[in-house]
Amino acid sequence: MLGQHLRIRHLVQVSPIQQRIQTRAACAAFNGSQIEIANTSEWDQARPYNHIPKLGTAQFLFHMLPGGRYHKMEFPEIMLDLHRRHGSLYRLPGIMGKAEFLVSNDPAHFERVYRVEGPWPERQGKSILDYHRSHIRKDFYQGIEGILSTDGEMWSKFRSTVNPVMMQPKIVRLYYQKMSNVNKEFIQRIREIRDSNTFEVPNNFEEEINRWTLESVSVIALDKQLGLINKNRNNPEAKKLFDNINQFFVLAAKIELKPSFWRYLPSPLFNKALKALDTIQDVSVGYVNEALERLEREPTKKPEHEQSVLEKLLKIDKKVAIVMAMDMLVAGVDTTTSTLTGCLLCLAKNPEKQAKLREEILRILPHKDSEFTESSLNNMPYLRACIKESLRIYPLLSGNSRVTKSDIVLNGYQIPKETAVIMHYYVLHMDDQHFPRSKEFLPERWLRQTNEEARDSKCPSNSLKASNPFVYLPFGFGPRMCIGKRIVEMELELGIARLIRNFYIEFNHSTTKAFKSQFINVPNIPLKFKFTDVQN
Secondary structure (H helix, E strand, O other): OHHHHOOOOOOOOOOHHHHHHHHHHHHHHHHHHHHHOOOHHHHHHOEOHHHOOEOOHHHHHHHHOOOOOOOOOOHHHHHHHHHHHHOOEEEEOOOOOOOOEEEEOOHHHHHHHHHOOOOOOOOOOOHHHHHHHHHHOHHHHOOOOOOOOOOHHHHHHHHHHHHHHHOOHHHHHHHHHHHHHHHHHHHHHHHHHOOOOOOEOOOOHHHHHHHHHHHHHHHHHOOOOOOOOOOOOOOHHHHHHHHHHHHHHHHHHHHHHOOOOOOOOOOHHHHHHHHHHHHHHHHHHHHHHHHHHHHHHOOOOOOHHHOOHHHHHHHHOHHHHHHHHHHHHHHOOHHHHHHHHHHHHHHHHOHHHHHHHHHHHHHHOOOOOOOOOHHHHOOOHHHHHHHHHHHHHOOOOOEEEEEOOOOEEEOOEEEOOOOEEEEEOHHHHOOOOOOOOOOOOOHHHHOOOOHHHHHHOOOOHHHOOOOOHHHOOOOOOHHHOOOOHHHHHHHHHHHHHHHHHHEEEEOOOOOOOOEEEEOEEEEOOOOOOEEEEOOO
């Protein structure tokens, strides 16, 4: 997810499932390969890899071309149909320069794959961004290409450089007040644009959410509010950034997820994608350079523990600071917009859950202008459960990918080292076998309840928990877990809490096909939410 590289606290109180994941992860950091690598006996008894069912190249290509079965389908729909036809493990042919993929829909397989990802996890599906940074604009990046497009030692070196700054639990404490200011501006903007009679916001409300998201990310990446919600609404650079990020995701989905000739002959779509990346880079670098000039003019006098992310990264390496800020701006807009939209839709369509959440928030924010503290943010388990459940129903991605770094056995088949695997979990999130009452929005499934609470509850969490801890990993797993997870959680928690504290939220329209797949899942319907003021 491009957003899958953006962990302070858990979205919910730590459950037994999460505890098991953490314990296993800690052990696997050093000896996971010994745990999961197929032993000699298991390997010898397994069937050869080439016995795994495989789609014929010609047949699959025919289905993908105009007039074919999958031509007008989005990637998640294609994968769902393939799952129905071919089961939980099958091979997709390599077409037009792409490697063959092994596809799994089994969370037990996911765990085995993650266990052998090694210290330098490798994933597929980012070749355009990689090509842009390593070839087209290599003079700018000079081998420091960030974490979105790289693998291997280059990725590891960059990640280990920025981890001490990005992954510190205390980092979010620096931004409570600044985030609060952004959210208050967003609340005021909603009051200005909603219809005075219906209290519904306009069809283009997604743009307003994008502005809130970019403003929130900028507070951290650039250590500054850009004024995009109110003061600088007509900023042409921001408009270019929005438009080109959206365009890149659309084009990347067509080029990366479907057959494409660009590896042999650059297509118009490919050239458009490169142009969009050029614009994204130029605008992002412009914002970062402004921030650097400001810091040079006004050197900080704050102690190190109070310095911003940008300031800390600049002390490490200026180029690293620039590229990390760019990655945050690129990866943090559409991804967070989609996550916020999914949560608001779930709460709007489940008013009883929204009311329960509001009760929790009213205890933390007794007044509309009350401010958050670190202790108050640590006392909102139902809010985190709502966010987590909405990510189950409206996931940002339909799956993840890894390249195995050791031989393993799946479903009785030999899976050799260096096999590219797609772990497709989209179909599993709405399957009662993996999530009881999967079609319902039940944040309670993520809460840890006492025995007394479970007896009194209509939906005790123990009866709703996931079948396997690896069936739900919205921020990834292992060394390549989303580097911005702490920041995204803070944005969502503070933003949603402020919205629920100020408004009763409704959505009186259909949510059929609410999202569409464009590399990530993005809103596909007019977001005409109804915002009615909470009086007290």
